[in-house]
Amino acid sequence: MSDDAKTLMSIYKTMVTIRKFETMAGELFAAGKIPGFIHLSIGQEGSSTGVCSVLRPDDYLITTHRGHGHVIAKGGNLNRMVAELMGRKTGYCKGKGGSMHIADFSLGILGANGVVAGGFPIIAGAGLSIKLRKTDQVAVCFFGDGASNRGPFHEALNMASIWKLPILFVCENNCYASTTSASYACSVIDISARAHGYGIPGLSVDGNDVLAVRKAAAEAVERARRGEGPTLLENKTYRRRGHFEGDPQRYREQTEVVEWEKKNDPINRFAILLRKKKILTKDLEDEVAAKADSELKEALQFAEQSEWPKPEEALEDLFINS
């Protein structure tokens, strides 16, 4: 694993892009330009970026309702993402999916999934398929603390373990499943402890330390590529926004959110490190921000100028020949 300046700056750029994408999405939603619900990953960029930084283009990934960051980190196209959020014909799913259902099969992104824990069984199949096809790809399943309390988590970990499937299960423990805190709902403090029940390695890392995530993910991915089976990685992080945009958040004090924002922001922490290493300068920081801003401005323009789907297109894409 190379951690040269170029690689580190690329990771930094991805994190900044995700933050700005999410911020813009929140604003567009508030302005009534995005229908439905959106779930933002602000404050969790270290996890998405750290994990995806060690993946190859042909590796698989499945994500959740809070999946924008994972899609961007795996190389998702911003224009098509924003267009999908806004329900346009040029979006990733031609407007049929929206925020909770973005996929890009050409990038191995098997989709964001609207059902909590919906990704586990599918990723087990992607892992099995890799094994049957005898390639050295890896499949990654992102999920939250809440999903680890559902049955599919347990079935999938068991299955992946007995067949030694090349899967990395990534729990983003962001402290809340909707309105319910992980400390209330989970039987363990470390979700990674559940790995032991299935005979696979489990480890918890500081999810807001992008390099710690990257290192742990790299080891797990290499292990999977060697045919040694799955790993459960828990990235401890914090959901700074509500469960959904507009969530009144009666279940927590805003001081808690502010505390995380001030003291444990994954981008600020990484920036401090990069400055210490003399990799990130003020000029470079401005350059990265400007680049991300311009890409997002272009994506927004692309989406706003894109056509709405024709109503009758709602009847297309159900079956291969329809």
Added chain:
Amino acid sequence: MSERIMSCSAAIAEALTGEMSRDERIFIIGEDLVYHGGIFGQFKGLPEKFPGRIIDTPISETCIVGSGLGAALTGMRPLIDLHFADFVTCAMDEIANQSAKIRYMFGGQVKVPLVIWAPDGAGLGAAAHHSQSLESWFVHTPGLKVVVPSEPADVKGLLTASLREDDPVVFFQHKKLFAKEGPVPEGEYVIPLGTAAVKRQGKDVTLLTYGSGYYLTVEAVKELAGLGIEAEVIDLRTLKPLDFKTIAESLKKTYRAVVIHEACLTGGFGAELVARISSELFDYLDAPVLRVATKDVPIPFSPPLEKFVLPSVEDVVKAVRQVTYR
């Protein structure tokens, strides 16, 4: 095409052998497959012929179906054995929310070539958790194709077609019909999904049926012939897509119809057929379309109870006499 007499079980094995030899992406996943050849012995011989491609799983229905889906999304073509159709409930999210919707909600980016093979039906004293006929749940879920064969030749032709589909197929195989024998064409034999078969010509009434209902209907037809009633029997074979053209052609000749299925009455596929017939063929009807189905209770265990709730030959005869006013 020459034919031999063989059982539904043998027809299943023949279809799978043919398709698995033709396409190495096909594999079978489920419980009790390798040593037992499937819980009904329906896959006997296949594990030896195709080592590594018949995969035994833990008892994890959610992940059995979901892993089939994940494999289908990444280049494979699974046949997913559900053991008993009743266990769809343990994998309903993977069937109805995921397999059925993934192509659509992702804007047609991907194909989903998988077959969920679900042995269903009652009549074996297997009680409420091992006897249901649940096809209408899946007909009601956009994104799934639903196949319910009756005779061995249909089993072979429809299973072959299902394995070649690039969309998810739920394939219901009645448990009591594994041993049923009939002529089956040799070699490659494909029945395109969405084609019903007129299995008996008649002018007085159209009997619409599928799966185990077909055998009940055939028995009833013999009695009806004794009463001078010539019934036309249409085996629908595929419920989705539905071959309504064949139904319409028959109704325009007989002006009367009875639907026979083993699924329970209320909200069953018969209700859909009656609705479509009354909206599209109203002018051709000389009598209300009646339904013969299982009574609206779970399948009970004790033989007299089970027999009472399931549709009988007498029920079919009675319904036909009612619509033919004879």
